[in-house]
Amino acid sequence: MTEDPTPSGLLLRQGNPLGGRVAQAEMRASNMGLLLRHLRSQGGRSRAQLASETGLSKATISSLIAALAERGLVREGEPVRDGAVGRPGLTVTLDGTYVAGVGLQINVDYVALTAVTLTGTVVRESVLPVDVAHLGADIVLDRVATMLRRTLASLRESRTDVVGITVSPPGVIDYAAGALRFAPNLGWRNVPLTEALSRRLGADAPPVHLENDAKLAAVAEYDRMARDGIRDLLYLTGDVGVGAGIIAEGRLVRGWSGFSGEVGHLPLDPGLTPCNCGRRGCWETVVGLAAFLRSAVPEGDSLRDPARPIADRLLTLRARADAGDERTLAALAAIAERLATGLGILVDVLNPRMIVLGGYYGYFREYLLPALEAKLEARLIDEGCRTLLATSELGLTASALGGALLSLEHVFDDPTVVAGR
Numbered sequence: 271m272t273e274d275p276t277p278s279g280l281l282l283r284q285g286n287p288l289g290g291r292v293a294q295a296e297m298r299a300s301n302m303g304l305l306l307r308h309l310r311s312q313g314g315r316s317r318a319q320l321a322s323e324t325g326l327s328k329a330t331i332s333s334l335i336a337a338l339a340e341r342g343l344v345r346e347g348e349p350v351r352d353g354a355v356g357r358p359g360l361t362v363t364l365d366g367t368y369v370a371g372v373g374l375q376i377n378v379d380y381v382a383l384t385a386v387t388l389t390g391t392v393v394r395e396s397v398l399p400v401d402v403a404h405l406g407a408d409i410v411l412d413r414v415a416t417m418l419r420r421t422l423a424s425l426r427e428s429r430t431d432v433v434g435i436t437v438s439p440p441g442v443i444d445y446a447a448g449a450l451r452f453a454p455n456l457g458w459r460n461v462p463l464t465e466a467l468s469r470r471l472g473a474d475a476p477p478v479h480l481e482n483d484a485k486l487a488a489v490a491e492y493d494r495m496a497r498d499g500i501r502d503l504l505y506l507t508g509d510v511g512v513g514a515g516i517i518a519e520g521r522l523v524r525g526w527s528g529f530s531g532e533v534g535h536l537p538l539d540p541g542l543t544p545c546n547c548g549r550r551g552c553w554e555t556v557v558g559l560a561a562f563l564r565s566a567v568p569e570g571d572s573l574r575d576p577a578r579p580i581a582d583r584l585l586t587l588r589a590r591a592d593a594g595d596e597r598t599l600a601a602l603a604a605i606a607e608r609l610a611t612g613l614g615i616l617v618d619v620l621n622p623r624m625i626v627l628g629g630y631y632g633y634f635r636e637y638l639l640p641a642l643e644a645k646l647e648a649r650l651i652d653e654g655c656r657t658l659l660a661t662s663e664l665g666l667t668a669s670a671l672g673g674a675l676l677s678l679e680h681v682f683d684d685p686t687v688v689a690g691r
């Protein structure tokens with residue numbers, strides 16, 4: 271069987287769970303998953319094609335397709351001729367219009383929710399300004415649970431089956447415990463997020479998972495990049511905190527305890543500004559959103575007001591830059607200068623094919639990219655360390671999208687998580 275070139279298949283399969291003698295049901299679920307991944311990567315196929323490409327018997331394929339169709343995960347449509355004599359086969363395609371994954375992003379001053387169906391359609395999207403850093407975990411989780419309950423109810427009304435919720439905080443995850451270890455910019459430490467949210471949502475809610483925001487944004491971005499053959503990607507979040515999602519050879523890098531990509535705390539600020547993590551002189555204190563707003567926006571200006579939606583404030587700053595406002599332009603030039611220092615190090619350490627600058631950086635593409643490209647070009651020592659640079663078009667809620675996509679991966683791992691219709 272052809273390896274699925276889409277990201278998530280490679281990102282998330284943690285070894286082969288089916289070692290030795292496996293139960294019949296598990297084998298069947300695993301084959302259903304293989305078939306789904308194959309349809310995702312290869313597009314619509316006749317049963318005969320599926321049998322020859324996967325090595326499974328025609329009888330097995332028929333039975334698997336029946337089980338997938340019953341769950342609304344595939345459908346059979348247009349007749350196709352395989353060159354054989356006789357009745358033409360029908361094309362089997364990936365469906366999943368009524369199967370969705372949910373991503374829930376928690377950030378310093380907003381919470382974002384995205385729901386995506388298996389067919390890739392965004393069916394729910396909302397952003398709620400919440401002063402997360404000051405309210406404390408309990409109150410924030412109450413609001414998050416309310417937001418989720420509403421979304422789950424409205425998806426249920428439209429007969430959509432939600433297979434999972436992935437919560438994305440800007441911090442380090444303890445995967446085994448389902449907890450957030452540390453999120454310096456929220457001031458949260460050792461919060462049992464999975465348990466706390468599951469309890470609020472009740473017993474019939476979909477399972478809750480956790481992943482770091484930068485890693486999820488990288489997953490969302492990689493979903494598009496992989497189609498262009500890019501398998502080594504570094505995604506840099508541009509928010510109050512700055513973190514990296516690292517994908518190397520098609521795999522998400524977590525590190526031994528989940529701390530990979532905490533690049534915002536590299537010691538790159540000679541001014542030794544105190545950072546929320548407890549250190550001084552961290553990179554994010556000079557390239558993060560708070561640093562940018564401090565230098566671009568005069569005191570007393572309403573753009574400093576955290577109650578105003580951040581997207582509006584960034585668009586206003588973008589308009590100021592376009593109008594030639596000197597203060598905004600100087601702030602952007604300083605950000606580019608300091609970003610270049612750190613990116614140079616990351617390029618040398620990781621050799622990514624592409625670096626994607628996300629979050630607020632995406633609003634200032636024309637002001638940041640040319641300067642960064644020139645600086646990286648100037649220190650190029652060999653063609654083999656050339657890195658492509660881009661800004662993300664996914665905006666400030668890329669992690670919510672990545673979370674929704676990650677939730678859907680459970681369907682590819684085991685399609686029987688979706689109930690028959």
Ligand SMILES: [Zn+2]
Pocket residue numbers: 534535545546547548549552
């Ligand atoms: Zn720090």
